[in-house]
Amino acid sequence: MTDGEAQANQDATDSAQQVAAAQAQLASDQAQTHPDPVKIAADTAAVTAAQDSAATTALHDTQAIHQAQANLTNAQNSAAATALHDAQAIHQAGAAVTTAQQQLAATKAADAVHTEPPRSTALASARDDVTGAQAQLQSAQLALSATTLVAPANGVIAVINGVVGESVSTNGATGFITLEEPGSS
Numbered sequence: 799m800t801d802g803e804a805q806a807n808q809d810a811t812d813s814a815q816q817v818a819a820a821q822a823q824l825a826s827d828q829a830q831t832h833p834d835p836v837k838i839a840a841d842t843a844a845v846t847a848a849q850d851s852a853a854t855t856a857l858h859d860t861q862a863i864h865q866a867q868a869n870l871t872n873a874q875n876s877a878a879a880t881a882l883h884d885a886q887a888i889h890q891a892g893a894a895v896t897t898a899q900q901q902l903a904a905t906k907a908a909d910a911v912h913t914e915p916p917r918s919t920a921l922a923s924a925r926d927d928v929t930g931a932q933a934q935l936q937s938a939q940l941a942l943s944a945t946t947l948v949a950p951a952n953g954v955i956a957v958i959n960g961v962v963g964e965s966v967s968t969n970g971a972t973g974f975i976t977l978e979e980p981g982s983s
Contacts, residue, residue: 809859813852820845953977 824841
């Protein structure tokens with residue numbers, strides 16, 4: 799039983815006692831051999847006032863009980879909402895921890911791959927690739943040097959005996975380019 803309910807029960811008991819006392823006084827005055835009409839009217843008014851007071855007290859107590867019950871319901875609803883909010887926050891925090899653990903595991907796996915020494919087959923394959931690339935580079939450098947004309951001495955080009963794209967032989971009587979000494983023409 800709540801404090802409000804206990805107070806309402808006490809108020810109802812007090813009011814009932816006041817009504818009973820007023821009714822007893824009225825009955826006593828009416829039972830006299832020479833009833834006094836003024837005293838009977840006053841006793842009747844006292845009974846009515848006690849009954850009105852009891853009704854008013856009962857109404858106030860009922861309203862207080864309803865208000866207390868509404869407050870209790872609000873408090874229970876608030877507690878349930880808070881518990882739900884807390885449960886959601888705990889779930890979200892747990893999900894964040896799980897995500898962070900997964901990211902940590904992925905990072906560790908990636909780091910392990912990067913720090914692991916190469917396998918012997920992968921290393922041999924890479925060495926073969928480097929050797930092949932060096933051979934291609936030398937071949938390209940040789941092809942490039944074959945496309946460059948270098949004069950055996952300083953001079954000015956006097957005649958070009960060929961066109962772009964034409965093959966040149968080294969055993970011909972005339973050269974591809976004829977040079978003159980500077981200032982001889």
